[in-house]
């Protein structure tokens with residue numbers, strides 16, 4: 001059993017180092033929240049691991065801020081698996097404890113996209129905090145962000161299930177990250193400084209060697225939006241990226257094209273009910 005848990009930007013190089021050294025019967029699981037964007041489109045990391053190592057790869061995502069899990073405080077997680085129920089059962093057995101409840105669902109892309117995209121929304125939530133706005137604003141941003149997470153996931157993978165977003169990997173992880181995560185923390189500092197200190201500088205100062213995922217993911221999501229002409233469908237995702245690279249001021253996080261957002265919410269082609 002191989003467990004992958006590293007910042008997402010290093011996965012491909014790690015896989016290349018492992019090539020030819022892994023038993024073909026091994027099973028992998030990725031706890032990594034992020035994706036890669038290749039010239040022909042986005043690639044989920046579970047797929048990248050399978051491609052490089054030729055082994056099955058499930059994912060485990062959820063509302064799991066590491067220090068709280070380490071203190072054995074009750075939390076839940078979701079295993080996303082491809083097809084084989086016996087593999088899913090073995091991962092649940094490997095991870096579950098009385099204080100860490102694990103459920104498995106057959107929606108590997110949906111579970112992985114929840115973990116990936118919530119980091120972009122957490123950056124937006126951090127901007128709201130840094131701007132001194134209150135809980136109503138943060139809740140609004142989280143609601144719009146969740147709608148964009150669902151819409152984007154279903155456009156990329158029509159098999160993604162609505163039910164996935166109500167598991168720990170979905171709404172629960174969104175909530176914990178928007179209130180207690182590192183993405184939120186660094187984005188708050190970025191907005192407090194009016195966007196004048198870079199994310200790289202703030203990450204180094206505030207995270208003591210740990211790595212942010214949301215800013216890179218916002219850039220990767222933006223590449224997909226540009227390539228597919230979806231920018232107007234996902235105004236929050238696009239705005240987070242533009243703020244993070246300094247093309248817009250942090251205050252614009254509540255100032256994006258609301259008309260487009262309303263259209264997204266009512267557009268049945270993205271499977272979102274207004």
Ligand SMILES: NC(=O)c1ccc[n+]([C@@H]2O[C@H](COP(=O)([O-])OP(=O)(O)OC[C@H]3O[C@@H](n4cnc5c(N)ncnc54)[C@H](O)[C@@H]3O)[C@@H](O)[C@H]2O)c1
Nearest residue numbers: 005006007008010031032033064065066067209210211213
């Ligand atoms: N920390 C959490 O609360 C938490 C919870 C759930 C999921 N995750 C996800 O797990 C993944 C890993 O997060 P983390 O918090 O454990 O990592 P982290 O931010 O603590 O990053 C440090 C790790 O990255 C490794 N690293 C640094 N540079 C590297 C390089 N060039 N090549 C390879 N490895 C390198 C370090 O050795 C170290 O193990 C992320 O995708 C994150 O979103 C984290």
Ligand SMILES: O=P(O)(O)OC[C@H](O)CO
Nearest residue numbers: 062063064065181182183
């Ligand atoms: O600290 P963050 O923002 O990387 O979030 C950590 C985990 O993803 C929460 O489940």
